[in-house]
Amino acid sequence: MIEDIETQNIELQLLLQAIYLKYGYDFRNYAKASVKRRILHRLNKDSFANISAMQHKLLYDVNFFETLLLDLSINVTEMFRDPSFYLALRQKVIPVLKHFPFLKIWHAGCSTGEEVYSMAIVLKEEDLYERTQIYATDMNEVALKQAREGIFPINRLKQYTINYQKAGGKESFSDYYAAHYDHAVMDKSLKENILFSDHNLATDGVFGEMNLILCRNVLIYFNRELQNRAIRLFSESLCPTGFLCLGTKESIRLSEDSEHFEDVVKEERIYQKKH
């Protein structure tokens, strides 16, 4: 069994290398434990004899790779996730942003878009939307497609409405969507200034001159090296005094670039790039 673990680790390393060489997606610097868990989950589900057999399959079958890519990218999100974060954003960040004539916001790792629409709603209610360009990026095309559509299962809306209210929402949440059978279609006007596009934090470069970058619950899946890369990328993509928002359990404290930032709301992981 111990020997199996060693062999499996070698196979895992080779598999990630194969994915990178063949398809260009780089999971080599992801936190291993969780990647391994998801690979083994697929292995059991599809009854592969071992990871090597799975590697063979993915090299020759792009459809299987697409499946595995979905396994590897975690698309768990909700609207106004962590309402206290959005409340802090309204109270501490929005008033500063109001001084700018034009705003650029980058939502990195936006997944299926729930949090991008949340941000759009906040901007509307704060009279900032018209002068804002939002760039929403993700490495996963399937997730991005869903994000672009802005159609969400209606059974989630009850929770989202509660979140919206806790997050300091000023209107009636139902004004922002139209119920259509078992789906909620987000209001079209929310998407007008959102540009959805493909960007991979592991392999792609700087996204220029942002006033605000949100990247929530993405870095927890990276190892320290890749976290450093991403935070450097954010630091270089922000204009001076620009804001960076991470997930509740994420921190820039251990990053090499942490000295370029100061805390705005520490417990909500809202940071500001120094001048």
Next chain:
Amino acid sequence: MFEAVVIGSSAGGIKALTYVLSALPHEFPLPIIIVQHLHPNSDSYLTKILGAKCGLLVKQADEKETIERGIVYLAPPNYHLLIEEDHTFSLSLEGPVNFARPSVDVLFESALFAYRGKLIGIILTGANHDGAQGVKQIKSAGGYIIVQDPATAEAEAMPRAAIVAASVDKILPLDQIGPYLLQLVNRSQSRRHPFE
């Protein structure tokens, strides 16, 4: 020779954990890593309760934190807690496993990969089957499993499922788990240093 203790508990777990941990001395030589099922929105009150009742430092596990001996780490509510091969923590928001996040199985499986078999796993009271799979895996890698005697558990499903899943090493009433754990660890530590 063991390198870590992992504990899974659910319904009735706070009382059970208090019992077990309060039997351990300040200089307990291994890290203790716990998944207790909690409401997703609960804050850090469990850390406070357990910290007040036991001699060891109790804290919530931080992302990328290096695991150290003599510290009790709790999985944060609403996140899976995983252990990396370099003995640091990872968190994950993957969907619930056995309807639970954090899940005992997720912790146990990653702990087994990180510590190979040099692991003590403990299953306490709980009303579901989370942990059974992890117990099976730890056993097959040569680890040691202690399960709370279902008769002394507030909810017996979880210890019962663990006992069914694998031939566990020890089934003990709640009040004996802490003292037994201490004895087991001390015995293995003295074997490791025969000349001390």
